[in-house]
Amino acid sequence: DIQMTQFPSSLSASVGDRVTITCRASQNMNDHLSWYQLVPGKPPRLLIYGASRLQSGVPSRFSGSGSGTDFTLTIHSLQPEDFATYCCQQTHTFPLTFGQGTTVDMK
Amino acid sequence: QVQLEESGPGVVRPSQTLSLTCTVSGASIKNGAYYWHWIRQHPGRGLEWIGYIYYTGSSHYNPSVKSLVSMSVDTSKNQFSLNLTSVTAADTAVYFCARGGPPVGRMGRLDSWGQGTLATVSS
Numbered sequence: 001d002i003q004m005t006q007f008p009s010s011l012s013a014s015v016g017d018r019v020t021i022t023c024r025a026s027q028n029m030n031d032h033l034s035w036y037q038l039v040p041g042k043p044p045r046l047l048i049y050g051a052s053r054l055q056s057g058v059p060s061r062f063s064g065s066g067s068g069t070d071f072t073l074t075i076h077s078l079q080p081e082d083f084a085t086y087c088c089q090q091t092h093t094f095p096l097t098f099g100q101g102t103t104v105d106m107k
Numbered sequence: 108q109v110q111l112e113e114s115g116p117g118v119v120r121p122s123q124t125l126s127l128t129c130t131v132s133g134a135s136i137k138n139g140a141y142y143w144h145w146i147r148q149h150p151g152r153g154l155e156w157i158g159y160i161y162y163t164g165s166s167h168y169n170p171s172v173k174s175l176v177s178m179s180v181d182t183s184k185n186q187f188s189l190n191l192t193s194v195t196a197a198d199t200a201v202y203f204c205a206r207g208g209p210p211v212g213r214m215g216r217l218d219s220w221g222q223g224t225l226a227t228v229s230s
Contacts, residue, residue, distance in 0.1 A: 023148060034216040042222055043111075044154075049216035091215025095169040096156040105161065 002026050002090050006099030012107040019075040020104045021086050028068050029092035035064055035100070037074045038085040038101065047086075048073060111136040111204050111221035118227050119198075125226055127193040129204030136185045137162045142207050143187045144217060145178065147200040155200075159210055160187050167210065194228045201225050 003026040013019050023033065031051035036044045046055045048064035051071055058081055061076040083106055086098040114207050115127035129143070136143060145157040158168035160178040172191065180187040191198060201223040208214040 031213055032211070032215060036217075043220040044205075044217075045220075046216050046218045049218075050213040053213075055216070055218065089154070089156075089217070091211055091213075093211060095166060095171070096155070096210065096215070098154040100153040 001095055002029060002092060003090055004090055004096055004099040006102055007086055008102060009100065010103040010105065012105055013078050014107045015078055015104055017056050017078045017107075019078050019082075019104060021073045021104075023066075023071045023073070023099050025069045025071070025090055025092075029090050031067045032090060032092035033064075033066070033071050034089045034091060035062075036087050036089065037082075038087060039040075075104075082085035109206060109219045111206065111219060113204050113221045113224040115202075115224055115226060117186075117225060119194055120230055121195055121228055122193055125189075125194050125198060125203055125228070127189045127204075127224065127226070129187050129189075129221060131185045131206070134206070136180060136187065137182050140208065142210050143180065144205045144207050144210075145189045146203045146205060146217075148203070148223070149197075149200045154203075155219055157189065157202075159207065164182060168194050199226065199228045 005024045033051045035048040038044050052064045063074045065072050085101045085103045087101040110132045112130050119125045142159045144159040160166040175192050177190045203223045205217040205220040207217040
């Protein structure tokens with residue numbers, strides 16, 4: 001299985017901050033990576049797929065980069081609705097696997 | 108706009124079968140561009156992919172649960188289902204259904220999810 005290591009596991013930030021979350025894969029997976037936003041009681045939301053492709057309807061302050069084994073999700077100016085948990089997912093091979101998540105809370 | 112909604116019993120006895128259904132609205136489950144997934148999240152832990160089913164009935168499961176899981180699709184009702192047999196407390200989790208593109212590759216994203224249903228295994 002491809003292991004996805006995500007860090008940090010949590011971070012504190014303020015509205016307007018730039019936030020960066022990293023996901024590292026245990027093997028090369030090209031650009032086969034997605035990022036999701038998780039809020040309790042709401043459906044998980046796809047933000048980024050193909051490592052850098054912005055899902056339709058997602059604000060442009062979210063961006064993704066990377067390929068191979070190292071990937072990054074950036075929130076360029078954190079908004080109040082962005083306090084949530086973020087996780088990555090590899091779609092390179094079965095079984096599909098997820099990172100453990102990064103919780104972004106208010107400083 | 109596609110919507111997915113999970114349904115099923117909130118509590119299941121140990122060694123019994125957990126059965127969940129996902130009802131899809133706003134899109135046809137027979138759309139061959141999409142695959143229909145189950146994912147779970149144990150309390151305080153990350154997401155775990157369980158498997159997917161295609162509208163034809165073909166499926167692929169995570170080896171971690173393969174011997175205990177089965178999925179089915181009912182195109183007449185626009186639903187798909189998950190059966191997990193011989194459950195233990197370790198199967199207590201929030202279960203999500205989701206729609207995805209071709210499961211592996213650049214487009215293998217899960218673009219629509221249900222909000223999840225908590226299944227508790229308890230006597």
